[in-house]
Amino acid sequence: MILTRRAIGRAVAEGDIVIDPFDPERLSPNAYDWRLGDRIRICDGTLDAASTTSYREVSLGTDGYVLKPGRLYLGVTHERTASERFAQLINGDRTVGGLGIWVHISAPLGHVGHAxxxxxxxxxxxxxxxxxxxTFGKIVFLDTFGEQVSYQNLGSKYTSTGGIDISRLHEELS
Incomplete structure (x- = not known):
């Protein structure tokens, strides 16, 4: 089940969901409106699953930054989210989609324990x-059923991040 605005607010107040920074005005009927952070990485050249991705990082100043077709950009959310009780789904929203921006298509699921x-x-x-x-998208919180195993206990390479992560698939292929 998807949590409603009121349920998300209550879960934040009770500590079952962490959204930092949290602004109750960003709660929508069934989601939280997340924001783009202040920097992006630009992945130039050929991408190779067996090698570390090369990139350059730029800060998004007050004048903004122009994204161009044919490139992969990696950004970061302004908000950090965490929950040991709820799974999370993140997506872009209609407002950025209307600008021709596709965001976070390949990895929208945050498992219980993601921080x-x-x-x-x-x-x-x-x-x-x-x-x-x-504002760049929405994050939905989902109640889970069955035995819960925290993502923190699985030892995954993406357990906890504080910034922009490049692909680490090369670690499995080496």
Whole structure:
């Protein structure tokens, strides 16, 4: 089941969900409106699953930054989210989709126990200027059924992040 606005607010107040920073005005009927962070990584050149991805990192200043088609951009959420009780789903929303921005298509699930600033995969249909801290999508919280195992206990390479993560698939292929 998807938590409602009121249930998300209550879970934050009770400590079952962490959203940092939390702004109750960003609660929508069934989600929390998350914001883009203040920097992105630009992955240039050929991407190779067996090698570390090369990138350059840029800060999004007050004038914003123009994303261009044909490149992979990795961003980060301004908010850090965590829950040992609820799973999380993150998506872009209609407002950024209307600008031709595809965000976070490949990895929307945050398992119970995720405690992260989300790394965002971004692509664009045409050049578009983005700005730090702009509303970029929604995060949904899901009640889980069955035995809960915290992602923290699985030893996964993406257990907890504080910034933009590049692919670590090469660690499995080496």
């Amino acid at each position: 992260i600033h989300w790394t965002l995969e971004m692509r664009v249909a045409q050049p578009v200027r983005i700005y730090p801290y702009m």
